Structures are given as C-alpha cells and as structure tokens.
Amino acid sequence: MNAENKIFEVPLYAYERSPDQDNEAAVRHPVVIIGAGPIGLGLAIDLAQQDVPVVILDDNDKVSFGSRAVCYAKRPLEILDRLGCGQPMVDKGVEWNVGKVFFDERKIYEFDLLPEDGHERPAFINLQQYYFEEYLVNRVRELQAEGKAIEIRGNNKVSAIGNHADHATLEVDTPEGPYNIEADWLIACDGAGSPTRQMLGLDFVGRVFEDNFLIADVIMEADFPTERWFWFDPPFNKGQSALLHKQPDNVWRIDLQLGWDIDKEEEKKPENVIPRLKAMLGEDVQFELEWVSIYTFQCRRMEKFHHGRVIFAGDAAHQVSPFGARGANSGLQDTDNLAWKLKLVMDGMAPESLLDSYDMERIHGADENIMNSSRSTDFITPKSEMSRILRDAVLDLAEQHEFARPLVNAGRLSVPCTYDGSPLNTADALDGPERTRPGSPCPDVKLGDDYLLRQLGDKFTLLTIDADAPESLDEDGIEVTRLALSAKADTTGMLKARYLGNEDSAVYLIRPDQHVAARRPSFDENLFRAAIRRATGKE
C-alpha cells in the first residue's frame, strides 16, 4: 500500500490567504474555534447549521494521523445525525457487539452488548478518527455550498490570545506571516495539550497513571471475528494487558501495555514493535504496520471550562484514559451541550449566565468519565500487591462464576451522562421511567418507519404522548414546537416503556440537545412557561 495515498497524508484544508490578512484593523468574528479535530469541526457544523458564522483555525492542514479515537458510541452517533454526518459514519464503521476476555492462556468469558431494540443507531461502531474527520470536513463543504458562513483556515497557528470582557484577540501565524483577528466568542478545541490553555495560564489538574501503552494500527487479512478481545496477563505480554479491535479496511487496532519504566522512542521503532506483534498474532500472520504511537494513561480536567469569552471543549477541557470510548465521545457531548446555549446567548435570547450551566453539566460529565476511566485503569494496572491479588481473584472466579463478571473492568463502555441536579431541570412531576427523568438524554424509539430522535431535531420540543397541548409556544422569544405522539398507536410498547412508565399520558419539554428539561402527566401553560425560562437560564 502506498502511504502517500492515505487520507491522512492529503491536505484537506490547505492554507489559503484570507482577506483578514490584508485588513489593516483586526477583523472581528462572532465565533472563532481553535482546532479542526472532531470536536472543533462538530461544534462548527452545529453552529453553522443555526446560521452562526464560524471560523476554524488549525495549525495543520490534514486530518488526524493514525486511527486515534476508534470507538464511537450510540449517543455521539445520534448527535452526528443531527449534524448531518451520522450515516457515512455508520456506513463505513464496523459494528460490534461481542467482547471476549482472556486471562493468561484461557478465555474466561465472553459478553454480548445485546443492544436494546428500537434505536436507529448501534451501541458502538469502530472507525478510524481520520475517516470521522473527513466526513465532518465533507459536511463543512456541503454547508459552504449551501451558503453557510463556515470556514476552515489550515496552517493558521494561534500564537497569542487576549481574553477581554466582551471579546478575545488572537494573533495568528501563517506561512505568509502573522495577522490579528478578534472573536466575540473563542472556543478552544485544541486537544489535551491545548496551547490555548497554556497561553492563558490555566491549570489542568489530575492524575497520571504510571503506565504506558503502545498502540498500533496493523493492516492484515486475518480471520479474527469482529469482536473486542481483551487480555489480562497474556503469554505474549506477561504481567501486562492487550486489546485487539477491528476497524474498517482490514485495519486492526492493537493496544499493548508496556509498563512505566520504558524508553518511548525505542519502543516505537518498528524493529521493536514487530516482534511484539508477531508474538501476539502468530509468526505466520502477514501484516503491515500502518501507525504506532505510545501514550501514558492520565485523567485530568480544568477547574472550569468557561472563562469569560473563552470556552474549552473536548480533550482541551478534560482528558481521560482510553478503554471506554470516552474521549471523542464526551467531546461531542460537550459541543452538543454548548452550541444551543451559545446561540441563544449570542442572539440575546438568554443571559450569558446560561453558559455557566455548560460548565456545571459538562464538568459533571467529565467527572463521571474520569471516575469510570480511573477505575478501569486501576483494574487493568493494579497499583498495589493487594489490588493485583483481588483483581486476579476476580478474573479466576469470573471463568466459572457469573457473579464475578460484572466486577471485571476492561473498560466500561461510554453511556451518555444524565444531568441530575442541573439548574436547567424542573423537578420531576411524572411517575415515569427513571431513564427519562429531567436531565436525561432522550432514548430513541422506533416510530413506524421513522425514529423519535430524528423527529426531535435540534430545537426546543414539547413532546406530548396522549396529551393535549398547543402546537407551539413562544416564551419570551424561545420557540417551542409540539411533537404529538400516541402510545396507543405504538404496537411495540417502546414509547410507553421509555416515556410513560406508570402514567397514561405525558408532556415532556425537551432541550435542543435532546435532553429532558421537564415532564408532567399533562400540559399546564404556566408550569411549562416556567420550565422554558428555567431551561434557558432565566430563573
């Protein structure tokens, strides 16, 4: 295979001179995003779809090198549907449900994710990050063709930032020299090493686990099934762990735990990587090494994500150890949470303080991810002798006894966070299912040939199930549209099971990010107007 043909070698947004560079005074933009990774692009698309002009600056001109984030969960796929890029992801991605866990030389058990019926999107797909970014860039091009103001400036490296009361200033280096621009709102999506964070002198506190992992993309024709295989203490990597996962195009992702005291540069050399892989895959398996990287496990987050006119999202704001699909996935949930709030604030429809709820809700999400990720890491990499004894006992028991299997932690797979306790929630007034309590992301339901989440879209919705309500409601400029459904018409019973519970009818106020803001058995104008004000930071 010729490396030059690979998608991550081709400039997708090559440098072009911007008129801003020839303007004497710094041009002011409503929103500038730093970083054209999945999170920056996702946010830009969300905003552009709502007619917010947006400029993305990236210090590079290509998609990510190597597979990097490979596992995408259902909720991010649903968000991508809203952004118009869910389908190419699912079409190209590899769907999987079965996982196998090995200990030493034995397979100790296997599991099936048993995805629940009635969801349009699968529980998980695997896809190289470079494809994901390519689909997002394609979507940006589509929006540009529709006349939306969305622009990616490649090889535009931000070298200085000023954070002011009502705007931010940026100095940008390009191949043709520096220029200055300003932004009403600056969103930093520039990754775990965020230069923006460093330029503003902001902290990034957390825990570094004393372990390193080698990750390799290997191209091979192999008949391993499409499953997630995880090894504790395998013969080919004694005392450590390993992971094998399939990606599209016969690319396999392999993670090998290396331990703490290693020479990273040495370990990355093909002459050291290839023998490790042969030991794992077998001497006879023909493979080609596409990409190798080494990372250190760490979990950190910023104390706050919202700093006046500069807002952080994705890995720039919080970093987790992998094994659980929590990096890119939680970053997309950040943008999902932020875009509609920013739009309302920019339009003067909500107070700036609405953005504090972004901090509150997504810090809650980040902490949940960091907790789960730390626990997985503690299980995979026991940090004391007793911790290892207990871990090995769990693995030994799990082979024969089902009870021990829920204790085996080789990565808890990402599920979306429920914003319990959010100031935007109205107290629950329905004897309904717990999974749709205020703060929850709406679970999908198959409705004939369509799906509920497609019908919810990205505006405030009044979802009525066998209940009366006006077709629309305008509360101080916030437009809420009714979606009327009937559980009686739903022969599958899913709508009742997911949204009614013990009740015969329900009215839900659903936010533009498809999280529940309020619910009651019936419509009450005053109560729902109050709930809308609350959900937009006005109460």
Place this chain on the structure above:
Amino acid sequence: MSDLNLKPNIAGADDFYAALLGAHEGLSKEDSDALNARLVLILANHVGDREVLDQALDAARNTG
C-alpha cells in the same frame, strides 16, 4: 437446603469494587491480609447458614 448465590447480586458492582480497593489503600501487605481475613469472617457471620458457607468454601477452593 439453601444454595450459594453465584449469580451477579451486587447493585453498582463498580462502586463496590472501588470501595473495596479504597479500604486497602495505604495499608501494608500484612495489614491488607489481616483486613481481608476480618472481612471474610464478618461476611461469613452475616451469611450464617453453614450449608451456604460450605459451598462458598468449595467454590473458593476450586477456583484459580
């Protein structure tokens, strides 16, 4: 006769496991071993039923 439950029975298994590791945190190996011994005796007393305890002893001896 009662049967030993070997099906999943702990709600919030991850929370429990984190609490178990937390109980051992900062202890020497010797102190950790002693903690485990006390824990076994406390749990055995809670179970009480000798038949169940015998089955548990068998399950533990025949694993690993």
